[in-house]
Amino acid sequence: MESTAAEQEAFVAAVALTLQEFLAEKGTLLAGISPDALVLVDSIASLVTGGKRMRAILCYWGWRGAGGAPGAEEIIKAGAALELFQAAALIHDDIIDRSDTRRGGPSVHRQFGSLHAGRGWALDRERFGHAAAILTGDLCLSFSEEMFASIGSGSASRARAIFNLMRTEVMAGQYLDILEEVSGPTKPHSTAVARAAAIIRFKSAKYSSEHPLVLGGALAGASPELLAGYSAFALPLGEAFQLRDDVLGVFGDPAQTGKPAGDDLREGKRTVLVGLTIAAAGEADREFVDTHLGRQDLSDADIDSLCSIMVKSGALTGTEAMIADLSTAAFTALAQLPIDGAISEALSALGRSAVSRTS
Amino acid sequence: MESTAAEQEAFVAAVALTLQEFLAEKGTLLAGISPDALVLVDSIASLVTGGKRMRAILCYWGWRGAGGAPGAEEIIKAGAALELFQAAALIHDDIIDRSDTRRGGPSVHRQFGSLHAGRGWALDRERFGHAAAILTGDLCLSFSEEMFASIGSGSASRARAIFNLMRTEVMAGQYLDILEEVSGPTKPHSTAVARAAAIIRFKSAKYSSEHPLVLGGALAGASPELLAGYSAFALPLGEAFQLRDDVLGVFGDPAQTGKPAGDDLREGKRTVLVGLTIAAAGEADREFVDTHLGRQDLSDADIDSLCSIMVKSGALTGTEAMIADLSTAAFTALAQLPIDGAISEALSALGRSAVSRTS
Incomplete structure (x- = not known):
């Protein structure tokens, strides 16, 4: 019992680290395009920091129950891909449901709305928030896929x-x-x-x-x-x-x-x-x-x-x-x-x- | 010259056929979930029917210029994946830009808005149209990825x-x-x-x-x-x-x-x-x-x-x-x-x- 709890914790930590490294790399790429674009990755990063990681954990025990080795790279990447997919779904869900909050903080479209208001930008604040969150969700969906595709061959x-x-x-x-x-x-x-x-x-x-x-x-x-x-x-x-x-x-x-x-x-x-x-x-x-x-x-x-x-x-x-x-x-x-x-x-x-x- | 034109035409037709077969298969899957969900694939299918297929064609000549064989499955799938990605981008772009029309017809969020109005459904028509189009774009983005991932190994x-x-x-x-x-x-x-x-x-x-x-x-x-x-x-x-x-x-x-x-x-x-x-x-x-x-x-x-x-x-x-x-x-x-x-x-x-x- 104690050892499964420790193993699960180690897996969750490994998924978190993989996500962190992956998003840091994406941050460098985006900053190279424009420092203004970095906010897209920041909002994804803060979203995937939270959550219960239920899907990744279920995936892990499904792997282990079928004889997969503890802490293998494939399953860590699969877990990270599921977490990124979930983050993408949440970003778009919150637009659809008009939810102002997510995981204790403002939802992504609200974050962009606040950025708009704080900088005193032109045109409609809410519209900008929704548009930026649609794009952030799309980016996150692509990241999920990229992570999954990096698992490689085998099964x-x-x-x-x-x-x-x-x-x-x-x-x-x-x-x-x-x-x-x-x-x-x-x-x-x-x-x-x-x-x-x-x-x-x-x-x-x-x-x-x-x-x-x-x-x-x-x-x-x-x-x-x-x-x-x-x-x-x-x-x-x-x-x-x-x-x-x-x-x-x-x-x-x-x-x-x-x-x-x-x-x-x-x-x-x-x-x-x-x-x-x-x-x-x-x-x-x-x-x-x-x-x-x-x-x-x-x-x-x-x-x-x-x-x-x-x-x-x-x-x-x-x-x-x-x-x-x-x-x-x-x-x-x-x-x-x-x-x-x-x-x-x-x-x-x-x-x-x-x-x-x-x- | 004539033969390149014919070759390009054959490629475009092969991409269209691949898209049609792929989306027909997805239509069967969605209809099995609920007949009401079929409209998601229908709107993607009508969108990928049109367009100049410029990206797919460029991809094809890039392939051929590097010695790829005419009409190979890999490049047809790559072309189809690019077309699906473009369709996804257009669906979300049209929400962001509030465009009413696309490729001569109503944009996807307007199609869903009309469906809402035509059926006399409750709540806000525009909001439903946007929400449904966000999801349709997400689905199309996933389809693009699925198509690309099916290319397989090699390069x-x-x-x-x-x-x-x-x-x-x-x-x-x-x-x-x-x-x-x-x-x-x-x-x-x-x-x-x-x-x-x-x-x-x-x-x-x-x-x-x-x-x-x-x-x-x-x-x-x-x-x-x-x-x-x-x-x-x-x-x-x-x-x-x-x-x-x-x-x-x-x-x-x-x-x-x-x-x-x-x-x-x-x-x-x-x-x-x-x-x-x-x-x-x-x-x-x-x-x-x-x-x-x-x-x-x-x-x-x-x-x-x-x-x-x-x-x-x-x-x-x-x-x-x-x-x-x-x-x-x-x-x-x-x-x-x-x-x-x-x-x-x-x-x-x-x-x-x-x-x-x-x-």
Whole structure:
């Protein structure tokens, strides 16, 4: 146990160092183009410094469970590529969701907006912030790819197929998510839960949990059976994780989650929690949800009303029950994985923290 | 001559077919996630159907000049990857520049805006359009990368280094471009031309001309000397091309360019043409340019005034002189390239059309 914790810590440190060196090199390149362009890399660097590195860690244990050597360069690079991809996704997500904060600091488009305001530049501050953040996200996406491509040969082509699939699926899932925000109210209430479940599968569970674990396994040359076992564990785990995230997004403590209360409701996220609410609430409550969700000007009283509808409709309890069922499925599959006990325990610890966290 | 034209046509057709097959496969994948997600691939497919395929063609002749075989799979994939990258860049550029049209049709964010309006969806139409287009561009960027990574081994790692550099440089150049729009008026008039020249170098000339040609050469295993010769031809050519573009963006015929008159002026593009104007115009004219450039509400009379200032300041003539000088440098370098005469002639034809075009 202690040695897996130390090993994981060493891996995380190695990923951080690789990212730091990579971005320092990119900083030199950009500074050569223009000192003004350096800010692009700085904002990426500060973003990848934070975060839980959950995807990189899952990837690592997927690698180790399939017989990959501790601390090998391939897996460090794969982990760094996943972290850069996640940073890129966050930068663009925050524009799409109009989130002002990220990992305790201002989101990237807000950083550029502040730069604009601070220097007294011309034209529209917000527009500049969005444009600069679109470009920063694109750059970060390219960096992720560059890092992944540097892994080299061996089993990299099987891992590459998963990396490709992961990217396509998460972007499609993100699209379905924003589509649901605008088209959800026009679609049948009876299928709201199913639609929300599809979104979290592609946008979150496969992307943040299943693919990283399977990618690590594939990189180490795992058998198809082991990879299927990884999926049977990580997919329900990822779904449970996202359901937990949705609950925290509405009922969590802002001091712990780092996101202002009501942010998810103002964004109009049509989560499984919302789907269950819509499916079970009475006519008046449903009407209230449909007309208030996604409004930027929600008052504290509106937020309280929405929360109360979610509780009394049984949607909160229902979501917690789904989390419990998915967790059971995940941990049952984990127990059957033909991997080293210490590695299984490391995955179990990750799983427990994913579904029972408070932030 | 006739055979190079036929060969180039066959290459362009092969790139188109490869793109079509690749996107059909992605369409199947996305439809499996949700039929609603198919629109993402459809909008990419319609975008890559058009265009002059200039980058792919330059890449092809770079490959052929370095001894690459006609119609080889590697170069077709490299060409397709460049086309996908360009499509991704256009999708995000059009959001940044707020362009309503692209290649004769609505830009991608406008397509999604229309979808929103047509279906009577909730919340903000424009916001949905931008969000969906950010995701479509990200998906297209990933597709580009996936296509490039499928080239395989051989000289692919040298080409990969160029592909990586190309992406970083173009994104940095795009950032410098939007930065100049907002910060240009606060910076010295005397350096406006130099700043604009740096932007076109990284945003356009290296990206659209030098890197594609060099990438093709590197993929075929060209010597460093040949690659340096390619650069000596393609960099000034690309600069001349962009200067021509800037002139057409202000003085071109909208019916031929496909862009509404004054679009570049409303966007506030700080081109070399604008830099020369600012450096040479009288105080009152300069003041007029600084206060009008980048205003969305420019009237036809404002546009006429801006054009007239550009003419009488000598900026238009100055830009044409720069185009002539750069062309001379490019064609002198081309004449010295140790490549087959027919290939040299093909590059020459491309060069001529790039600098003397009307659309």
